[in-house]
Amino acid sequence: MDLTLPPRDLELKAHARRFAEAHLFPVEEELELNGHLPEATKARLKQAVIDAKLNAINHAPEHSGQGYTQLQQTLINEELGKATGALWAVAWHPAVALKFGTPAQIRDYLVPCCKGLRRACFAITEPKAGSDPRLVETRADRRGGKFYLSGEKWFVTSGDICDVIIVHAHVDGDPDKPTLFLVDKSLPGVKVKRIPKFMHTYVFEHPEFVFDGVELDDSRVLGQVGQGFELTKDWFVEARLQIAANCLGAAIRATEIANDWASRRVQFGRPIRDFQAIEFMLADMAVEIMAAKSMIYRVAWEIDRQEASGHDRKLVHARASAVKLYASEMAGRVVDKALQILGGRGYMRENPVERLYRDLRVDRIWEGTSEIQRAIIAGQIKKRGLGPYVDWVTQSSGG
Numbered sequence: 001m002d003l004t005l006p007p008r009d010l011e012l013k014a015h016a017r018r019f020a021e022a023h024l025f026p027v028e029e030e031l032e033l034n035g036h037l038p039e040a041t042k043a044r045l046k047q048a049v050i051d052a053k054l055n056a057i058n059h060a061p062e063h064s065g066q067g068y069t070q071l072q073q074t075l076i077n078e079e080l081g082k083a084t085g086a087l088w089a090v091a092w093h094p095a096v097a098l099k100f101g102t103p104a105q106i107r108d109y110l111v112p113c114c115k116g117l118r119r120a121c122f123a124i125t126e127p128k129a130g131s132d133p134r135l136v137e138t139r140a141d142r143r144g145g146k147f148y149l150s151g152e153k154w155f156v157t158s159g160d161i162c163d164v165i166i167v168h169a170h171v172d173g174d175p176d177k178p179t180l181f182l183v184d185k186s187l188p189g190v191k192v193k194r195i196p197k198f199m200h201t202y203v204f205e206h207p208e209f210v211f212d213g214v215e216l217d218d219s220r221v222l223g224q225v226g227q228g229f230e231l232t233k234d235w236f237v238e239a240r241l242q243i244a245a246n247c248l249g250a251a252i253r254a255t256e257i258a259n260d261w262a263s264r265r266v267q268f269g270r271p272i273r274d275f276q277a278i279e280f281m282l283a284d285m286a287v288e289i290m291a292a293k294s295m296i297y298r299v300a301w302e303i304d305r306q307e308a309s310g311h312d313r314k315l316v317h318a319r320a321s322a323v324k325l326y327a328s329e330m331a332g333r334v335v336d337k338a339l340q341i342l343g344g345r346g347y348m349r350e351n352p353v354e355r356l357y358r359d360l361r362v363d364r365i366w367e368g369t370s371e372i373q374r375a376i377i378a379g380q381i382k383k384r385g386l387g388p389y390v391d392w393v394t395q396s397s398g399g
């Protein structure tokens with residue numbers, strides 16, 4: 001068993017770290033205090049992402065992506081996840097589902113999205129459908145050889161800067177026909193209803209959209225009618241690993257800040273790290289980070305290996321849930337302790353730890369809540385036994 005990271009992967013991780021330090025950290029406070037960044041800054045960051053080849057790290061070079069392995073993506077996301085204000089989102093990851101498009105859709109949507117000429121967002125959630133997407137009410141009615149899309153979508157991340165929305169809708173209102181549609185925002189009938197504010201400061205927005213009889217022809221169906229969930233599953237695996245890696249980076253940054261402060265802050269005649277209450281918190285934080293990192297790197301490595309030797313998607317799915325659950329909850333605990341070590345300074349918005357404390361809360365909610373991850377894991381245990389979690393198997397059968 002060789003756990004050494006190859007030099008190329010280490011260099012990529014260092015590259016992402018330098019990028020975060022040079023481009024993301026310097027704009028964090030401005031974003032926090034103003035709630036948004038000027039358009040010129042966003043444009044500069046976008047160009048910096050392209051120059052650093054950190055755009056579309058999740059897509060193949062033939063589609064103008066970077067072609068990085070899952071482990072390489074994880075290492076990059078760990079470094080970018082250290083930034084507050086979700087500034088990691090400036091390095092765009094076009095939805096995996098786009099690669100299942102027709103050659104024309106790949107040319108018109110995926111390739112321009114990878115290059116940064118277009119940007120797509122993903123809209124599943126609705127007022128009545130969150131954890132249970134079968135309750136989706138957005139429908140695409142088939143009439144006269146066209147689809148007519150009607151409904152409402154909530155929490156559409158980056159909906160303000162995207163120009164195409166991948167909308168999950170039920171054809172003819174039938175929950176057995178979940179389907180993805182490529183909906184250009186400029187089409188008649190697409191409206192932004194509201195742009196709510198959230199607990200975190202996020203570099204982009206999460207608008208609510210209304211679709212009022214938007215006319216779509218067959219060329220706007222991504223994959224097949226009824227394939228909506230199939231195409232989204234791969235995205236969930238990737239998004240859950242990405243969230244886990246971002247959480248890992250955030251927990252590391254918070255711990256580094258707290259560890260440094262614990263050495264410098266003197267109360268009662270000695271550095272506060274000399275109080276066992278403080279050093280035990282630091283010890284727990286370091287152990288939690290070590291555990292999360294081991295899980296995340298392992299599963300990313302397994303995905304890369306399985307891609308080469310026959311992908312066991314179900315096993316990957318089962319473990320991605322465990323990784324997302326553990327990493328997001330771990331980061332919440334770690335950042336909470338970091339804030340405590342910093343005392344009142346940790347409660348100041350100018351302190352990255354305070355911002356991370358708010359930023360990370362959503363990681364237990366989006367891309368499947370912690371409860372949904374537990375339900376997936378428990379379902380896997382019921383179906384396959386404890387093996388996927390307690391054995392060291394890399395395929396669903398064997399050893």
Ligand SMILES: Cc1cc2nc3c(=O)[nH]c(=O)nc-3n(C[C@H](O)[C@H](O)[C@H](O)COP(=O)(O)OP(=O)(O)OC[C@H]3O[C@@H](n4cnc5c(N)ncnc54)[C@H](O)[C@@H]3O)c2cc1C
Nearest residue numbers: 122123124125129130131155156157365366367368369371
């Ligand atoms: C900032 C932000 C950005 C988002 N971005 C997007 C986006 O880009 N696109 C998109 O489509 N969605 C997005 N979402 C939506 C997100 O995925 C949902 O909020 C999430 O899936 C939970 O759905 P819900 O909020 O409707 O909660 P609900 O599903 O109503 O859940 C409420 C509570 O009930 C619990 N619960 C539900 N079912 C079960 C169960 N079976 N067992 C145990 N507990 C259960 C949940 O865990 C939760 O605690 C975003 C959300 C936020 C907050």
